[in-house]
Amino acid sequence: MSVDFLIRVRDAIRLIKVLASPIFIHCPFMDCMGTLVDDLREYPIRACPECCRLICVNLKCLHLGMICENYQFSRQLNLLYWQHHYEGYHDEQEEEISSIKLGLTMENI
Helix, strand or coil: CCHHHHHHHHHHHHHHHHHHCCEEEECCCCCCCCEEEECCCCCCEEECCCCCCEEECCCCECCCCCCHHHHHHHHHHHHHHHHHHCCCCCCHHHHHHHHHHCCCCCCCC
């Protein structure tokens, strides 16, 4: 068998797999309603057919200059930093409501 024939068979098998079980990815940009089809190739960066912006298929965003694992790690570090720096998320209205429920208003103190 020729190499050209084997390449065509490989491409046909890939196409059949994509058409049999397509994975649709919606463009993550708010001003775009484009939909991408993941063709199960090893290329993680795709361009949206509507807005032509690049998207990482694995993480549904674009992270230039970093591999997916490094980007995920940096996001986790940023989250830990903000949680430690600001001691988590505090809602002042929730704290006020809970203090009112406990009867700890400023008049009683």
